[in-house]
Amino acid sequence: MVSQIPQVIYPDSDGQPMSDNTLQFSWIVKIKENLEILFAENPDVFVAGDLLWYPVEGNNKICRAPDTMVAFGRPKGYRGSYLQWKEENIDPQVVFEILSPGNRLAEMAAKFDFYNNYGVEEYYIYDPDRVDFTGWLRQSGALQGIGNIDGWVSPRLGVRFELGDELEIHIPGNGMFLSVLEINQQKKQAQLEAQQAKLAVQQAKMETQQERDRADAAEQENAALRAKLQELGLL
Numbered sequence: 001m002v003s004q005i006p007q008v009i010y011p012d013s014d015g016q017p018m019s020d021n022t023l024q025f026s027w028i029v030k031i032k033e034n035l036e037i038l039f040a041e042n043p044d045v046f047v048a049g050d051l052l053w054y055p056v057e058g059n060n061k062i063c064r065a066p067d068t069m070v071a072f073g074r075p076k077g078y079r080g081s082y083l084q085w086k087e088e089n090i091d092p093q094v095v096f097e098i099l100s101p102g103n104r105l106a107e108m109a110a111k112f113d114f115y116n117n118y119g120v121e122e123y124y125i126y127d128p129d130r131v132d133f134t135g136w137l138r139q140s141g142a143l144q145g146i147g148n149i150d151g152w153v154s155p156r157l158g159v160r161f162e163l164g165d166e167l168e169i170h171i172p173g174n175g176m177f178l179s180v181l182e183i184n185q186q187k188k189q190a191q192l193e194a195q196q197a198k199l200a201v202q203q204a205k206m207e208t209q210q211e212r213d214r215a216d217a218a219e220q221e222n223a224a225l226r227a228k229l230q231e232l233g234l235l
Contacts, residue, residue, distance in 0.1 A: 010060045012080040014052060023128050024100040026179065031096050032068045034169070034177040035157070039070075046074040052081040053092060055118040064114045070094040072156065084118075091119030094156050099127040112136075116143045122156055126167055133167050 032049035039045035052065045063081075069092040071082070084091065095115055097108070108125070115123050123136045123143055135152060136143035146152055153160045159177075160170040169177040229235040 008058055008060055010052070010054050010063075010081055010083060012052060014063065014065055016065070021100055024098045027098045027126060027128050028067045028096075030177055030179050031098075031169070033180060034171075035068065035070060038157070038159070038171060043075055044073055046071040046076055046079075048079070048082065051079065053084065053118075054081060055084045055091065057083075057085040062114075064111060066092070066095040066115075067098050068096040070157070093119075093121040094154070095120050095123050097123075097125045099125060099129075099132075101129070112143070122154055124161075128166065131163060131166055133161060133163055135161075 028049055032047060035047045039047065047068070047070050048066075049068050050065050051069065052063050053069065054060065054063045056062045069082075071087065071090055071092040073090050074087050082092065097111060099108075112123070119138075120143065121138045125134045126132070133149055135146040135149050137146055137155070138144070149161060150163045151160065158172055162168040162170060171177070226235060
């Protein structure tokens with residue numbers, strides 16, 4: 001009799017909440033969605049938030065769900081979880097975690113060990129309550145702390161991190177990561193400015209046409225006067 005090997009199930013949820021508070025959640029959404037926008041035109045950059053990552057086939061106990069992760073070299077699309085052996089064995093290269101008061105030191109240490117062991121190239125932690133930002137870069141086969149993070153440019157993402165009243169993430173050019181509300185307000189402002197510019201063009205065209213109409217009317221009046229003067233023999 002041929003023995004059957006039990007099929008390993010890789011759950012899509014670890015039963016843990018995505019965030020402990022609205023501030024933490026807003027930052028998770030902000031970073032994830034802006035990374036989606038940043039790489040929207042690149043079909044081979046996969047961005048996910050709170051998605052379980054299983055690095056080892058056959059072991060469903062080894063997993064983590066980063067607040068945000070980026071996998072270069074993997075196509076966009078739906079996934080219930082990130083099964084690395086089905087992703088050409090590509091590790092997510094960049095990971096973000098957003099701290100909340102509920103995060104424990106032991107939990108964060110375990111996350112660091114996981115990301116260090118399974119190939120993450122850049123690991124960033126942001127505490128929005130304290131405006132504390134920390135990062136690690138893989139060097140010589142291990143994650144090493146980034147000494148001066150203020151002004152640091154991510155090698156993979158190309159974004160620049162700056163610390164002020166809160167973390168600012170600047171994209172190449174003049175833009176920066178915005179909240180969904182700020183993006184919507186910016187879009188509405190751009191639409192308003194475009195509408196105002198269109199109205200200004202229409203107004204200029206109308207004024208130009210009015211000037212032409214007045215010139216035509218004056219020319220017709222002058223022509224009629226010349227004809228009358230000629231009729232009277234005065235011209």
